[in-house]
Amino acid sequence: MAATGIPTIPAELAVADEPADILSPEDDPAYRVFLDSLNYLSPEEIDLVRKAYLFGEEAHRGQVRKSGEPYITHPLAVAGAIADWKIDVEGVIAALLHDVMEDTAVGKAEIVEHFGKPVADLVDGLSKLDRIEFQSQEDAQAENFRKMLMAMARDLRVVLIKLADRHHNLQTMAAVRAEKRRRIARETLEIYAPIAGRLGLSTLFNELQDLSFQLIYPMRARVLGRALKAARGNRRELLSRILDGIKGKLGAANIEADVFGREKSLYSIYRKMLDKRLSFSQVLDVYGFRVVVKDVPTTYLALGSLHALYKPVPGKFKDYIAIPKPNGYQSLHTTLIGPHGTPFEVQIRTAAMDKVAQEGIASHWLYKDSESLGDELQQKTTKWFHSLLELQSTAVDSSEFLEHVKVDLFPHEIYVFTPKGKIIPLPRGATAVDLAYAVHTDIGNHSALARINFNLMPLATELTNGDRVDIVTSADAHPTAEWLTHVKTGRARSKIRHYLKTAHVDESTALGEKMLGQELRALGVSAAEVPVARWRSVLRDSGNRLVKEVYTDIGLGFRLAGVVARRLLSKEHATLPAGQETPGASLVIRGSEGMAVQFAPCCQPIPGDPVIGSIWKGKGLVIHTHDCPAIRKARSAKPAKWIDVEWEPEAGQLFSVRVQVVVQNTLGALGRIATEISSSGTNILNVHMDEKDSGLYTTLHFTIQVADRTSLARLMRSLRRIPEVVRISREQGLPAA
Incomplete structure (x- = not known):
């Protein structure tokens, strides 16, 4: 060198x-x-x-x-x-x-x-x-x-x-x-x-x-290109009139400026037609204008002059100079009503801003000696790329990483404020959960509520431009799979998935250990009596490095506890075909095992219900009631796949259950029923009524949380005492969409 x-x-x-x-x-x-x-x-x-x-x-x-x-x-x-x-x-x-x-x-x-x-x-x-x-x-x-x-x-x-x-x-x-x-x-x-x-x-x-x-779409592009060319000719006089008007107004105000006409790109016109279901003739803002001035104060002077020339459209002004876009873009945007009621957009910026607007991070090499432009722009871009490194560290594989990046590539369109006044850019449609993870992973993982503009709101609340948001955290709060349905950013999605996978593995490990212990007891030994040499042999044959990994595989349904138990006891010759192990004692569950034990939505089992379980690969143990109609065929076809399950005497959890109530159509009936449910200490998660009902009776569907079958029966007895209640029953089968 x-x-x-x-x-x-x-x-x-x-x-x-x-x-x-x-x-x-x-x-x-x-x-x-x-x-x-x-x-x-x-x-x-x-x-x-x-x-x-x-x-x-x-x-x-x-x-x-x-x-x-x-x-x-x-x-x-x-x-x-x-x-x-x-x-x-x-x-x-x-x-x-x-x-x-x-x-x-x-x-x-x-x-x-x-x-x-x-x-x-x-x-x-x-x-x-x-x-x-x-x-x-x-x-x-x-x-x-x-x-x-x-x-x-x-x-x-x-x-x-x-x-x-x-x-x-x-x-x-x-x-x-x-x-x-x-x-x-x-x-x-x-x-x-x-x-x-x-x-x-x-x-x-x-x-x-x-x-x-x-x-x-070569044909669509050609047709749209011809329409744009024709419109350019038809609107030439109107555009020239607007251009001359802008130049004249700025000149009269002694504002030196370069004014350029600009045209929407072909694809952006196509997307607008597609998204808003418009014909080409209905897309009015095909053309716009760019005003380039000498410095920042002059941009606002030019804005005032143009608002005096043409009426601005309310709500269509954006100040990207005071609050730049994450990619460094700065400009004033305003939409004006021109001659004949034609709306058009004007962008006002300095020459340096114009260069950044056209070439973005590539302009860093032109402005690398300018602390106000090049360095700041490079820092923003580097920060974004480093966020990609963080995303890939939590992604399981390249496909998941690519999915997160695609989500994160959509332009940021709203800006929200933290209690300390920090501006956080987020995509339109983002929720309080997205903001929590944008601030810090720990805040996201322990989010409980959001205080939006000083009002307590659910985490799923969609944020709007200018919101002031304070995230309320709790040590007991943690992400759920439902969060994935309302987050918009790749970072939030990645962090939630990482947490859920980690939690799933830990819970599945505990479940697998419990299931293997039950099988060993059925064979007459305890887990502590298994020789270390036998564990080494099983690990060598299975390809696992740790005993914990074997437990995890059992809990996730990738290995059968009965087969592993026999191999540990050197009883390979007694191993039956997959899923046909000798039945032992029932598996005891308490309902708080987390994602390793899932309660089937079709029958929603609660403590006190006779239950049965089945291990599904990657899902863990799925619990159904014995009389669940959704599993009748599966139980008869593969009876050995199902294992007996019992409830722990004191589960200490709340479980969701659906109740159907037929009531008379009288004023205040719903309020009296809801009051009775609440006064019993039962939480109502959801309520809706059949839209087709009319006349004397209405069917109400409640999703409530109860501790066990006994508390549900007690609640149903109290509801029957309400005069308007005609019939009440527990619902089974998947809920209506």
Whole structure:
């Protein structure tokens, strides 16, 4: 490595050593344009880029793209896009070499030797994994994406090169078969375009979306493109009138500004038509305007002038200067009513903000000496990538990680405040649970209630822009599977799933130990009497490392307790077929085992009910009542699969049960019934009535919590004493949707 930090150029890469029969790259117009775009680099750095091009050209020699062009044209185009963003020399070289490790015999060590370790690390982060390791193409794609994102978190240049690579691939897919074109385009819409948007690369974001749209729906894109072109001509006079009006008003106020007309991208128009079920003629805000001024105070002066010119639409003003978007975007947005009642949007920003709006994190290299722009933007982006590292640490596999990232890629649209005044950006539709996990994992795991604008509200409450939210925690509170149905952020979803899986394993381990102990007692020994040597033999045969893992497998239903018990007692010869172990004593449960023991929703068993259980793989023990109609066929078909279960005398838990009450249609009947239930100390979880009921009687359906069968019977007797109650019964079967 040279003293300047630029690697020394190996003699074998010198231009003078090129074979005479090979055309000089200087004769290629695309290469000359590329070199001209490197004028922001030093001569030494440009010389190194030349050598990198020769290295890549040599490595890819003989390879052609589907279109028939030499393969080197692709890396050259990607490097050209990187140069347009003014990325440093290492990024440009990595773009030129981004495919050599994947598609040629060149290894990482060779790149380190010629161009240094930083370049080699960039190229390695961009290279795909060996797909032989994976069972399906989907698994391979998920793991490739996971590796790429981890490389992005270490170096932001990786994502910029990858996005430029994907952009050029989409531009040159005419020779690719239609099925593959659509698959790559859909992947771009789901992952790569949102990443570009999340990084503030709005120009690239729109182009990736439009290109993907044209590849997936070529006919729709052509029809919409023709309609947009026609509308552009029809509205030219109106747009010119608005543009002249804006310029005249700003000029009269002595505000220096550049005013530009802008047009919605093809895909954004298509999405609006699809989401709001509009025809093209009904999409009125196809066109808008951008006003670029010298400094921040002038943006607000320009806003006031334009509001005096055209009436603003109430509720359509957004101040992204005071509260920037997470990707660093800053601008004032306002929607005005123009001539003939036509609404249009105006964006007002400074020149520096405009650069960030177009190029996002790529503008960091232009503003890297500015503490107010480049550094702050890079910090925000780095923070987001580090959150991805945290997500992948809790994900079970690459597919789950990819799911979390997809959720997190949707744009943040609301801002809420903590009690200390900190602003937390969240996606629209986020709940108090999302905010709790955004603040800290422990707060999320112990959330009990939310105080929203000083009012106590449930955790499932959807937050709105500007809410002040204080999370109330409790040591006894913990996540439930229901939370997953109303969270929006990938972080919250990942943390909840991690907690549930960990809790499930711990509870399943305890259940498995209990089940194995019961089987051993049925065979005449206690668990403590099992020789250590026998445990070692079972662990060796099963592939488990710890006894705890065997318990967990039993509790989760992956192993049968009777089989393990016989193997522990050296009675393999007595082992019966799976699920046909010798019956022993009933398994005693108390109802507080957590997720390892599940109570079937069809019959909702409670203490006092005769119950029976069945082990299901991955679910643990599922409890039904003996007379549950949902299991009659299953019990007769596989009787050995079911085990006898008994309730512990003092369960100490509350259990959900459904009760059906037929009442006379009289004023206040529902209130009297609800009062009677509450006064008995019973909690009402849900109540609804049959919509079809009319006339003299109405059927009410209550879901309540009781301690046992006795307390339920006591409650039902007290309800029968209410004059309006005609009939009351316990419901079985799955509840109505």
